Structure formats: structure tokens, C-alpha cells
Amino acid sequence: MQTLVDKVERAEERRRKLRRMLRVAVPIVLIALLIVGGFYYYFPFATGMKSGRLNYVVYKGIVFKTYEGRLIQAGIRPADTGGFQSNEFVFSVSDKEVAEQLMNAGGQTVELHYTEYLGALPWRGYSRYVVDRIVNITDNGGDGVAAPTEGTPEIM
Secondary structure, three states, X not given: XXXXXXXXXXXXXXXXXXXXXHHHHHHHHHHHHHHHHHHHHHOXXXXXXXXXXXXXXXXXXXXXXXXXXXXXXXXXXXXXXXOOEEEEEEEEEOOXXXXXXXXXXXOOEEXXXXXXXXXXXXXXXXXXXXXXXXXXXXXXXXXXXXXOOOOOOOOX
């Protein structure tokens, strides 16, 4: 028959083993979570270029102020008759100078270089797509209608 002292000693030994395991397991789990989170939020998933007509760029946010924008890409004719399909590209801008250039280019056709992440961070922007530079800005003449070429009559 076990004495009370033996039972207390065994219980104390189990607590010591549990503490040792926790001292090793908790840091390993925290490091694993940091690695997975860092990969998810900071590893670039893809990079690319988008072009289209710049709809808007705004500076917004309550706690984290970020530059957010929308690009309307050229539509494609759907299989059904009539109409065009509009494709929107919603993005965040990482650089203040790039955002200010885009704010002055509203309504113009722009080509943007972006980086896509797996997740969005509040201080980086609301979108997974982060524009880091402007490749080209094309002026549309202000009204979005191409000027008539020589020899073609203007329709009024």
C-alpha cells in the first residue's frame, strides 16, 4: 500500500515533468506561429502589372491611414449580346510619392506594378495588392474620347 508521502512525491514529479515539457513546447509553438504568420503576411505571393483607367486614390483609415485606390480595367465583350464586363482592381499604395502621383492622374490610363501578398495588414493597406511603382501614365485628353484622325469626319 502506498503511503501518502509516496503519492505526494509522484504528483510533484509529474508536475515537474509537465513544467519541463511546457518550457520546451511553448517557445517552439510561438516560433512556429511567428514563421507561419511572417510567411502569410510578408512573403510576396506574386508580382505583376495591371493597366486600366484610374478611378480614384484616397487616403483613409481610422487608426492606420493608408492610400487605397481602384483601377477600372478594359472590359471584354461577354458571350451574351450587348454590354461590356467591367473589371475592377482594388489596391493599396505603399509609397506616399506614388500615391500623390496617382491622385493627380485620376481618369487617366495607368500601368501599375504591384505585389500580391496572401494576407492584408492594417498598416500596409486594406488590400492584398500593394502598388509599389507607376510604370506609365497615358493622358486620355481629359474626356476619355480619342481625338479624330485626319481625314475622318467628326460626328456631332
